[in-house]
Amino acid sequence: MKQWNIAVIPGDGIGKEVVPEALRVLDTAASIQGNVTFNYTEFPWGSDYYVEHGMMMPEDGMDQLKQFDAIFLGAVGDPNLVPDHISLWGLLLKIRRDFQQSINIRPAKYFEGLKTPLADPNNFDLIVVRENSEGEYSEVGGRIHKGEDQIAIQNAIFTRKGTENVMRYAFELSKTRTGHLTSATKSNGIFHTMPFWDEVFSDIKQEYGTVETKKWHIDALAALLVTRPSDFDVIVASNLFGDILTDIGGAIMGSIGIAPSANINVSGEFPSMFEPVHGSAPDIVGQNIANPVGQIWTAKLMLEHFGEIELGEQVLAAIEEATKNGYKTPDIGGAHSTTEVTDEICKQLVNQKQLNL
Ligand SMILES: NC(=O)c1ccc[n+]([C@@H]2O[C@H](COP(=O)([O-])OP(=O)(O)OC[C@H]3O[C@@H](n4cnc5c(N)ncnc54)[C@H](O)[C@@H]3O)[C@@H](O)[C@H]2O)c1
Ligand SMILES: O=C(O)C[C@@H](O)C(=O)O
Ligand SMILES: [K+]
Ligand SMILES: [Mn+2]
Structure with missing residues (x-):
């Protein structure tokens, strides 16, 4: 029996509602598969914790997380209690950075029953590979002076290593899919970092002769994701561009409440973290x-x-079946509750098992 030890951080708001539901699905998956178990350790970190302790997680929080096989997180942020930049940088972004989760994988695809705003979703199926450790998200900069002399400076940091890493990851992923990779740029308006991004992209492309590539400026790409999402397969993007594109990915599926994400520590030195795109x-x-x-x-x-590929596919199939059967929350036009949708997904998982016996 393989046991996976998972650090669970429900966080704030609906994170506390959807995380327990997903654990219920994981346990159902484990029980139908029979030779895997999940062992959860829950951490009450988030904005309430901040109000009590003056920080989003304890001093030794990262040490506590280090020993786990993965981190499963809901959402971070309660603007009524803690300013968003404090809560995000004190927990979510801290974990992404300290554990060098430099790649963020965010799929979006159409499946039957989704109430997409698109007239013709044409079965789009894409993955955004978002740079997750640097770029526009940086602490480098500062603010000086008061009143009308106030100045705020925010530096974007693009390293050769970080940029190459995310691009190689995206090229490798492309090879396992349709072999088509799009780069999100803005080298017309952003004078230094984006021409650099383009240069690194064309350098790395030399290593991957079989992958067909295209680049789009982010403004046009954002529009094309709405009008022709099925033109895309893998998209590689900087931290901020990837952030924005993946809310669009959620929106064209019908709701940001559907979109998943994985923050990957590529070397395996630290745990990776799994959390949905939404807040x-x-x-x-x-x-x-x-x-x-x-x-x-x-x-x-x-x-x-975890390498449980088949079990993962069964979970997605159960989600698709439940959606097709009309088990949907109000954000995608349904009238079912969080609990009812999860119940149906668990039921579908069990049904699949029985069909396969
Ligand atoms: N990764 C994260 O933890 C993360 C991501 C985005 C925002 N945030 C934080 O969350 C807080 C709220 O941010 P926001 O309002 O910009 O973004 P949000 O994603 O929380 O919500 C945006 C809209 O989508 C809806 N929505 C989101 N998830 C949903 C779900 N599962 N089901 C149904 N509807 C859903 C919300 O009701 C809202 O109308 C802020 O504190 C922000 O910093 C955290
Ligand atoms: O800006 C972020 O990365 C936080 C949140 O918006 C996300 O997409 O995870
Ligand atoms: K989240
Ligand atoms: Mn986001």
Whole structure:
């Protein structure tokens, strides 16, 4: 029996509602498969913790997390309690950086039953590979002076290593899919870093003769994701561009509540972290209507990371079947609760097992 030790951080808002539901699905998956178990250790870190302790996690929080096989996180942020840049940098971004989770994988695809805003989704199926450790997200800069003399400076940091790493990852991923890779740039307007990004892209491309490439400026690409998403397969993007593109990825599926993500520590030195693309959704908290699919699909990405590929596929198939059968939360036009949707996904998982016996 293989046991995976998972650090669970529900975090804030609907994170506390959707994380337990995804654990329920993981346990159902484990029980139908029979030779794997998940052992959860929950950490109550987040904005409430900050109010009590003045920090988002304890001093030795990273040490505590180090021993786990993975981190499963909900969402971070409660702007009524803690300013967003403090909460994000004190927990989510801290873990991404300290554990060198430099790659963020964010799939988006159409499946039957989704209430997409697109007239013709044409079965789009894409993955955004987002640089996750540097770029526009940087602490380098500062603020000086007061009043009308105030100045704020924010430096974007693009290293050769970080840029090459994310591009190689994306090229490798492309080879396992359709062999088509798009780079998100903005080398017309961003004078230094984006021409650099383009140069590194064309250098790395030399190593991958079989992969067909294209680059788009981020503004046009954002529009094309809405009008022709099925033109894309793997997209490689900087930290900020990847952030924005993946909310669009959620939106074209019908809701950001569906979109999953994986923060990967490529070397394996530290645990990777799995969390949905969405945030804590303060506007719908406490109503049992948060869409659990993003968190459950995220669990599928964690299973894949553990090498439990088939089990992961079964989880996604169960999500698709439940959606097709109309088990949907209000954000995608349904009338079911968080719990009811999860119940149906668990039921579908068990059904699949029985069909395969
Ligand atoms: N990775 C993260 O933890 C993360 C991501 C984004 C935002 N945040 C934080 O979350 C807080 C709220 O941010 P925001 O409002 O910009 O983004 P958000 O993703 O929390 O919400 C945006 C909109 O999408 C809806 N939504 C999100 N997830 C949903 C789900 N599972 N089911 C149904 N509807 C869902 C919300 O109700 C809201 O209308 C802020 O504190 C922000 O910093 C955290
Ligand atoms: O800006 C971030 O990365 C936080 C959140 O918006 C996310 O997409 O994970
Ligand atoms: K999240
Ligand atoms: Mn985001």
